[in-house]
């Protein structure tokens with residue numbers, strides 16, 4: 441089950457669901473974790489797979505996996521002040537944009 445794209449109304453969308461750590465302590469270097477987040481890597485993987493002519497979902501899954509491993513590696517420094525939240529994003533195969541279900545319509 442997928443949502444239509446809010447930009448081009450295409451139904452050729454995929455769901456990207458990944459655990460996100462929201463850091464409540466602003467003193468932590470969270471910028472580095474944002475760069476290496478599963479969602480960011482999934483988006484990067486989609487871009488790379490598009491240019492390599494392989495299915496975007498494959499690149500997205502690789503990105504989520506790498507991001508998940510990275511989060512396990514860096515979990516020690518954030519686990520005291522953060523909690524895992526599942527973030528849902530959709531990616532449109534037609535116009536190459538991702539969107540949150542909350543901004544539909």
Ligand SMILES: [Zn+2]
Nearest residue numbers: 445448532535
């Ligand atoms: Zn679209």
